[in-house]
Amino acid sequence: xxxxxxxxxxxxxxxxxxxxxxxxxxxxxxxxxxxxxxxxxxxxxxxxxxxxxxxxxxx
Numbered sequence: 001x002x003x004x005x006x007x008x009x010x011x012x013x014x015x016x017x018x019x020x021x022x023x024x025x026x027x028x029x030x031x032x033x034x035x036x037x038x039x040x041x042x043x044x045x046x047x048x049x050x051x052x053x054x055x056x057x058x059x
Contacts, residue, residue, distance in 0.1 A: 001031045014049045025049050 002008025005017035010029050016022045025046045027038040034041070 001029045013052050014045065023049060023053070 001010050001012065001014070003011060008017075008031065010016055010024050014023045014025060014029050016024065025042075027042045029045065030038065030041065
């Protein structure tokens with residue numbers, strides 16, 4: 001997860017840099033590895049992504 005495609009596969013909205021309308025939801029987009037159960041951060045990212053997609057669809 002990065003603003004720059006050279007540093008990450010997805011941007012802050014979990015959208016792939018090089019593919020339009022392709023989003024990745026899950027712990028695969030974490031910028032770093034964690035030390036605990038990744039379920040809550042993964043759910044938080046999924047909720048954030050769903051809110052972003054809903055807002056984009058309304059526009």
